[in-house]
Amino acid sequence: MVLYDRIIVPIDGSAGSERVAVHAAALAAVHDAELHGVYVVNAGSFAGLPMESSWEGLDDMLRADAESALDQVERAAESQGVPVETHVLEGTPSREIVEFAERGGCDLIVMGTHGRGGIDRLLLGSVAEKVVRASKVPVLTVRIEGGGDDADEFAVEVPDDAAPESPADSPAEADAAADSTATADGGE
Numbered sequence: 681m682v683l684y685d686r687i688i689v690p691i692d693g694s695a696g697s698e699r700v701a702v703h704a705a706a707l708a709a710v711h712d713a714e715l716h717g718v719y720v721v722n723a724g725s726f727a728g729l730p731m732e733s734s735w736e737g738l739d740d741m742l743r744a745d746a747e748s749a750l751d752q753v754e755r756a757a758e759s760q761g762v763p764v765e766t767h768v769l770e771g772t773p774s775r776e777i778v779e780f781a782e783r784g785g786c787d788l789i790v791m792g793t794h795g796r797g798g799i800d801r802l803l804l805g806s807v808a809e810k811v812v813r814a815s816k817v818p819v820l821t822v823r824i825e826g827g828g829d830d831a832d833e834f835a836v837e838v839p840d841d842a843a844p845e846s847p848a849d850s851p852a853e854a855d856a857a858a859d860s861t862a863t864a865d866g867g868e
Contacts, residue, residue: 684711684787690718690777690811693749696824697792698756703822704790705756705764713787717753717766718780719746720773743768774810781817789817792824 689704691697701717708715721742750766757764769776781789793808812819 684708684713686716686784686786687711687713687788687790688716688718688777688781688784688786688817689753689790690720690773690807691749691753692719692773692792692807693745693752694792694824697749698752699824700790700792700822701752701756702759704753705760705762707788707790707820708757708762709760713762715753715757715762715764716780716784716786717750717757717764718777719749719766719768720776721746721768721770722773773807774814777807777811778815778817781815786817789815789819791819791821793821 684707687704687708689701691701705715707713746768750768753766754764767780769780777789777791780786789811791808791811793806808819808821812821
């Protein structure tokens, strides 16, 4: 059985990202691993703003968003009794996530299958997809469609003996299991 010692959970604070944090914290609890919450400030997406724009005000807003998103990871880790560190990085999200995971000796990346969608995804592509393709570290993706209101419904319970559970017993459990996919090699 593969054990994970360091799990990274990139988070963007979008609807449903709490579900990803809960899932990552539960995995960390099962494997007695440390959890690293990562938020990437994509400053490059604001490069086209006029010079008159107040970068200081924008930077403060982006940092506040980062802290709010990382609070989700801290709360999830605390509820599972898992050690957690949070990191705010700057750069291209997919590149920073992959580099952090590889440089930090992480064993697993747990991330949502989408964050900000719509036109951003159409023009820029999916961050999760780019991470899966580029990472040498295994990536577990958690579908977060439907928002964060159902995070409790899909919270992972850690059995006392940490033995594998039997296959899904109910349709809700089957749906939750089908929502998660994993790739060990980051390939297509």
